[in-house]
Amino acid sequence: MGKLYLIGIGLSHELITLRALKIVKSVRKVFIDKYTGILPDNGEEIKKVVGRELIPLSRKDLEEKFSQVVIKELEKGDVAILVPGDPLVATTHIALIIDAVKHGFSFEIIPGVSIIPTALTMSGLMVYKIGKIATVTYPHDGILYEYPYNVIKENDSRNLHTILLLELDAEKGIIMKVKEAIDILFKIESIRCEGVIRPERLGIGIASLGSSKTNICPLPLKVLRNCDIGDIPHTLILTSPKLHFMEEEALEVIRSEFCRAVCK
């Protein structure tokens, strides 16, 4: 009877942990989740680092065919699934461990370096002021999903920072960029007219967080909207309405050191 290891590989191949590497070397088979997150260079670097064959798992493998694909292997021995970022962020992963336990297998979770709170802390913002998180999505069938607007408004009222995740479907090649997210927020503002998304409001555009190409650009939304901040994945932070003086100083330092945006 094998054990299921759910392993967070962190934000870039260099941020994999020693424990993750040790386990990957010891298990019978190593899968890699290609559905819930983006692997830079299609996972080539991570493959080099772990030195094992990585069997890709699609959405279908994870959500419909998990028993045939992974549980079957667990019957023969230990199995690891590598997950971009933190391994229990998506509902998909929680479902996997529940499923493994129902089949009588034990499991272990190896946490990784996550976009939350790294996006906040590396921007110099206080983690204590973290607010509810929302995902910005593309309009579907012409309908704008206003939920992120409500979350930002609520967080604003408590002077909290909002980390916005951007729509991502690695399989379909849907990977939203910061400038698109800002346009969507402006569009929602034009309908709601509650003054939550003002052009001069500070946004932090983040690209390739945790890699050597990290870009962190604190700029007014109207400026950031016209900037190329670099490679995906992207994240957008809307800072709390009132910043602590230490946050203001830190943002200045971070901007001068980590923002290499090309703005129109």
Added chain:
Amino acid sequence: MGKLYLIGIGLSHELITLRALKIVKSVRKVFIDKYTGILPDNGEEIKKVVGRELIPLSRKDLEEKFSQVVIKELEKGDVAILVPGDPLVATTHIALIIDAVKHGFSFEIIPGVSIIPTALTMSGLMVYKIGKIATVTYPHDGILYEYPYNVIKENDSRNLHTILLLELDAEKGIIMKVKEAIDILFKIESIRCEGVIRPERLGIGIASLGSSKTNICPLPLKVLRNCDIGDIPHTLILTSPKLHFMEEEALEVIRSEFCRAVCK
């Protein structure tokens, strides 16, 4: 002119990242922050893993004598400071990079596996429902600090989870345990009487997160209060008033796999 590397070593010595190891091997001097976090076994394991001499930094070194102790070394070459957990969580660390930049040095931040959101995700809770974070402190001069109570109440009203950090002063040997934190919350409730901290409310007591001794115990506060959940560091989560059915299922699985509490 040296460069300052602020490196998060994560929640345990096994969770150090490859990038952290690579940098530690290349710099002139390696300091370790002994003030803002706890190093299990006083840092012996981490010393073995990195294979370098680690020069301890006290609160005084970090906050008052930074120029004499660290900046002086930067003038001679690259310097790394190892920080337990995530490297920019404490205001102390933000102050360090601002200071280094003022002295004309560049810096780099290497994120680590952080208690936030790992405490939530490894408990099977949804990270999207993360609420504002508060620290529970001991009464000082007989005065109870009611701030965490207000934060929990606010988070409750938005159905968000509250991660409570517990008072910690590694130098003074002040390290709060979950049972003490619960008693303090009960005491605040007895003054406020707003029904926020009810004995049957679910709390998640977490000990040694990220190590092989990880204990995650979701139990009613009145039960958890009488449990020995294992070694420090401890963290307490108060779950949102209404749980998603996936969170409920996950909590059951996590309890059966990761809770080895001894309860009176």
